[in-house]
Amino acid sequence: MAIKNLLKKYVEISLIKRILVGLVIGVILALTIPGNSVISLFGDLFVAGLKGVAPVLVFFLVISALCRAKAVGNMKMILVLYVASTLIAAIAAVIASYVFPTAVTLVTADAVTQTSPAGIGEVLTTLLLNIFCNPVNAILNANYIGILAWGVVLGIALRVASENVKDVFGAVSDAVSKVVRWVIELAPFGIMGLVYVAVSTNGLEIFTEYGRLIVVLVVCMLFIALVTNPLLVFAVTKKNPYPLVLRCLKDSGLTAFFTRSSAANIPVNMSLCAKLGLNKDAYSVSIPLGATINMAGAAITITVMTMAAAHTLGVSVDPITAVLLCVMAAVSACGASGVAGGSLLLIPLCCSLFGIGNDIAMQVVAIGFIIGVIQDSCETALNSSSDVLFTAAVDYAGQIKEGKEVNMGKDVQ
DSSP states (O other): HHHHHHHHHHSOOOOOHHHHHHHHHHHHHHSSSSHHHHHHHHHHHHHHHHHHHHHHHHHHHHHHHHHHHHHHHHHHHHHHHHHHHHHHHHHHHHHHHHHHOOOOOOOOHHHHHHHHHHHHHHHHHHHHHHTTTOOHHHHTTTTTTHHHHEEEEHHHHHGGGGGHHHHHHHHHHHHHHHHOOOOOOHHHHHHHHHHHHHHHTTTTTTTTTTTTHHHHHHHHHHHHIIIIIHHHHHHHHHHHHHHHHHIIIIIIIIHOOOOOOOOHHHEEEHHHHHHHHOOOOHHHHHHHHHHOOOOOHHHHHHHHHHHHHHHHHHHHOOOOHHHHHHHHHHHHHHHHSTTTTTTGGGGHHHHHEEEEEEEHHHHHHHHHHHSHHHHHHHHHHHHHHHHHHHHHHHHHHHHTTOOOOEEETTOOO
């Protein structure tokens, strides 16, 4: 009984407050007793738990949503917002790199052992192969493009099934969702372990050696999160976007910042969409889809790092090439989830626009791994929080069109 009461009191405390406490404890422990494998295990288990349940959740949610859905008419607009945000992010990154040109000290790329794609054709080929992957392998390997493809196909095929069959898939998705909620309640302990590892391993040097590059990256991501994304939301809803923007950053972006995985943050986004009262048929598809193609943060990383390489080598970037870079970065970013290593390993692809060899480009990739603690965290926070932001914006726009009152970013009781 005492344990039950303790758990009840624990759950009643705001999740954000618990996460902040875990963060502080993680920093203190890292500074006092670094290198403790038991403490770091908390972070590993938390991320492993999210990554383990997320593929199953997405698979059954998509099937359940599509086999019951009559039509999801607003999906097209959500996709338009995803693509627009990613392209705008690439353009903003190019402009920032022009205004604040950044040179980097090139390092050896010995630590970079993965192979980056040789061209845009390879990226598209990888995506197609992932789509036609065996469904069991897709779930086992967390291949979300394959999971989405099979979920959509099976969901459409099951539209003609009996209601009893549809109820089974609905019950399974509800059960998996409940498991996800249990895992999320353990987030404070997971965040403590993740912060502990980051601080005890990297110290403070990572925040100073490549400070200027980090500042350009972070400022670009903040600009997209707090300026251009809100403008896109306003264009759709004609209402003040900031309550919704800040809610998404707080509930989704903060968790994504520490987990550094859009895939692992899918359950968090699903939960937030439910709290906001959004259409489950829509967000069950748009959230996992956004985790694979809504990559504004990745577009910024690819563009800024490529421009930094060009500036370091004294390569002149003309406006036409800059436009091509924006398009290539946006397209590549949408395929980042289908490439091992994510956005960093797509940098050589864009460097090829300027005739920068793969050996030099891979050194830039190595720098990306060095600053990855900050870069990847901010990138994931932007990518993941905007999945909910645009899904909610389109849903609210539909409600407004029907004459309903909407509370931007507030829970639906």
